[in-house]
Amino acid sequence: MTVDISYDARTGEPVTELATSTTQDVAVALAAAAAAAPVVASTAPAERATWLGAIAHALDVPETAAELVRLADEETALGVDRLTMEIGRTSTQLRYYAEVAVEGSYLDATIDSAQTDRPALARVGVPLGPVAVFGASNFPFAFSVLGTDTASALAAGCPVVVKGHPAHPRLSRALADLTHRALAGTTAPDGLFALVTGFAAGTALVRDEHTAAVAFTGSQRAGLALWRLANERDVVIPVFAEMGTVNPVVVTRRAATRMDEIAAGFAASFTRGAGQYCTKPGLLFVPRGSGATDAVADALRRLAPSAWMLTEPIAGSAATGVGELVRAGAEVVAEIPGPAGGWAVGTTLLRARIEHLRAGSRLLDECFGPVAIVTEYSDRAELDRALGRLQGTLVAAVQSGAPDDGDDPDLAPLLTRLSALAGRVVVNDWPTGVAVTWAQHHGGPWPATTAPATTSVGAGALARFTRPVAFQNTPDAALPPALRADNPWRLPRRINGTVS
Structure with missing residues (x-):
């Protein structure tokens, strides 16, 4: 039995x-x-x-x-x-x-x-x-x-x-x-x-x-x-x-002026529920020189999340996943220790060079848990090439200029690019919640879903x-x-x- x-x-x-x-x-x-x-x-x-x-x-x-x-x-x-x-x-x-x-x-x-x-x-x-x-x-x-x-x-x-x-x-x-x-x-x-x-x-x-x-x-x-x-x-x-899926978030150049706000939102979103959401944003693209990595690390330390995972194997996979990301070229920027006992894990922020985001790289696979990567892009062409290497995803997000700013020149091209990649595209919000409504689509291109x-x-x-x-x-x-x-x-x- x-x-x-x-x-x-x-x-x-x-x-x-x-x-x-x-x-x-x-x-x-x-x-x-x-x-x-x-x-x-x-x-x-x-x-x-x-x-x-x-x-x-x-x-x-x-x-x-x-x-x-x-x-x-x-x-x-x-x-x-x-x-x-x-x-x-x-x-x-x-x-x-x-x-x-x-x-x-x-x-x-x-x-x-x-x-x-x-x-x-x-x-x-x-x-x-x-x-x-x-x-x-x-x-x-x-x-x-x-x-x-x-x-x-x-x-x-x-x-x-x-x-x-x-x-x-x-x-x-x-x-x-x-x-x-x-x-x-x-x-x-x-x-x-x-x-x-x-x-x-x-x-x-x-x-x-x-x-x-x-x-x-x-x-x-x-x-x-x-x-x-x-x-x-x-x-x-x-x-x-x-x-x-890895669920990317792109910060436009115009949005970089509100990086502290974005960093706090990203930290809260990827640690929500100990990072155990299928819609967790796992990869943050930011303009080079915007100071985003340090801002997210500071926000994470202020948040001081405490995480237990759902099972022992899931906790083990989260810890193992961080090691795999490091071996694939990422660097640990901040790590908040988990609570003592049980299926506890630390919360980890990493950064990776955008050229390391290659097809087949572990950096482009989900790490289930309170783990996320920040990467910097120099221009729209470099960003577009990197996005083209991602797998199909459930959701993608854009942080553009001011919340009500529809004139950000990068917004429309990004929406076109991300709609080919994701089943839902979010603007100036975080992807973690999924509303049960008439217009909702919770799915995405293979392998985010089989249908x-x-x-x-x-x-x-x-x-x-x-x-x-x-x-x-x-x-x-x-x-x-x-x-x-x-x-x-x-x-x-x-x-x-x-x-x-």
Whole structure:
């Protein structure tokens, strides 16, 4: 029997052992999900919204939320304030995705009436079926068991089987228990939601014939391993993997006049959550001679961050990563020691010569943790060459002139350059936060994600879990509800080219 061990992240001491799922457990969960899939897909979005609302309501019970936050803090050391905010975000996004499902535009319902030279056609997105969700370590609520992947898949009409993250095994089970209790009082079918645990369970999830798609948030190594597994199946399935990237920030020459402000913002952003954000800015490009490196180092010393990592391997990788960056040509400028005990690490600022930023260099890979690099450029051409060597990234940022200055001559060219590199471009702000909104895109070019046209956050997240089907010359009564003449789900539709 294999086990997940729950640790106290601040001391490194084991708290308890929990048995992991067997491959038979996975098969049973997915068989139940497959049996539920047609029922879930045919259920009106407004009814599915009540299921998500019930889970959100259960999360909002003060005593329940406080106990979950306590448990999460023990296992992750992310702090009560941060985790209290995050559990509130999680219930909010459950309700948000329910609202997006009810609004219905994600289905892209489109109807063309029959004409003398063409048949009647009606197209709509149909749910894929059971989705395997791999919870993230760094957001134990918002991107884990009940995170954005689970919420958007359920809202889109797909059953979910979550593979819990070993960084917070007790919390994962507590959230799964809460979900089952909440759903028991609704019309949700058996098989709508399940949790499995353990490394072997993850492999079995991807390989099982009932799994229709995979959603993942985490490292490139793990995400690409799942992607390869999915592509080795007899029936290949989509993998929506959102993976870590270096996330560059460029400071223009005009912005260098407010370097103290920028340095403080950068220090706070790359150390937020102990640097364990997929949107952490890891590489700062600054004009040569601007004094940026010293300014960031001073800001970091004033901030004096204290960091525990989520797991012992993540802490080890952060420390090892600094050594790898030094061997690749970087120089340590400032280092703030971590707290004593547990999965603690120091916070490190490095500088590197821009000519060392070569394709394939370790300097261009993410170092997960409170670690960042500053590099100087002489002119726009040198900066452009360096940016051209970066991998695809989730987000990039520009610090331009004054916050409301749209006349910075470097801004427009940088936006054009960075939009080819990143899924989101930020101006005069920091990339670390990701708002759950209609216009949000949390994705990016390969290898930031395995599906660059999709987003894992925001209204667009639901569309990942559907595929378009066109019905030709089909009687109205036989069409899916979203395409019928009486429009029982009250969805927006494009009819003969006009939205109604």
